[in-house]
Amino acid sequence: MKTINLSEQNTVMNRYLAEIRDEKYQQNRLLFRNNIERIGMCMAYEISRQLTYETINVTTPLGEAAVSVPTDPMILATVLRAGLPFHQGFLNVFDHAENAFISAFRMYKNREHTEVGVHTEYIAAPSVEGKTLLIVDPMLATGGSMAAAYEAFLKTGTPRSVHIACVIGTEEGIDVVRQAVGEADVTLWCAAIDPEMNEHKYIVPGFGDCGDLCYGEKL
Secondary structure (H helix, E strand, O other): OEEEEHHHOOOOHHHHHHHHHOOOHHHOHHHHHHHHHHHHHHHHHHHHOOOOEEEEEEEEOOEEEEEEEEOOOEEEEEEEOOHHHHHHHHHHHOOOOEEEEEEEEEEEOOOOOOOEEEEEEEEEOOOOOOOEEEEEOOEEOOOHHHHHHHHHHHHHOOOOEEEEEEEEEEHHHHHHHHHHHOOOOEEEEEEEEEOEEOOOOOEEOOOOOHHHHHHOOOO
């Protein structure tokens, strides 16, 4: 698995990342969601460089133009609920993609909330057979949700290639995903990689719970 840390590049996406980390900025959910979406759009543009292209002729009012366009059939998949604004950012760019959704949420295994498991319930996905599968989820903390989503989507077929995208990942989570994908053709894209998690398995420094910041606290 190839891992790309986009924070190592100087792009405007780092501005959006700085804002969503800011606890004062986070008080406005609309602005927070918009920046998650914009990060998704920036990452989609970067991933588009890796797709397959062919030249087509387009008739304009004044003649014909040769244009190079992507040809990969794509499945754009996300993890509910935190992944929704991130998914929308990608969909704004890859508007011809089919879409897939899965619910995956963390379940603490002890009272201290230091041991985490992942539970999946709902999946809606077309076949990924022979297609480019793009799985997007803002937070790659333990890696359990992403690994579970990857394994679930592969039950619908064998993709041609796989791209996994997150806003912030951890080395521990990346290792879990690497083990899950094995020798498959997978590229992991991170807007940033943070050094650690706290005792409750939240990314540090991170920016908190993405789902809560986007939509409000859950029970």
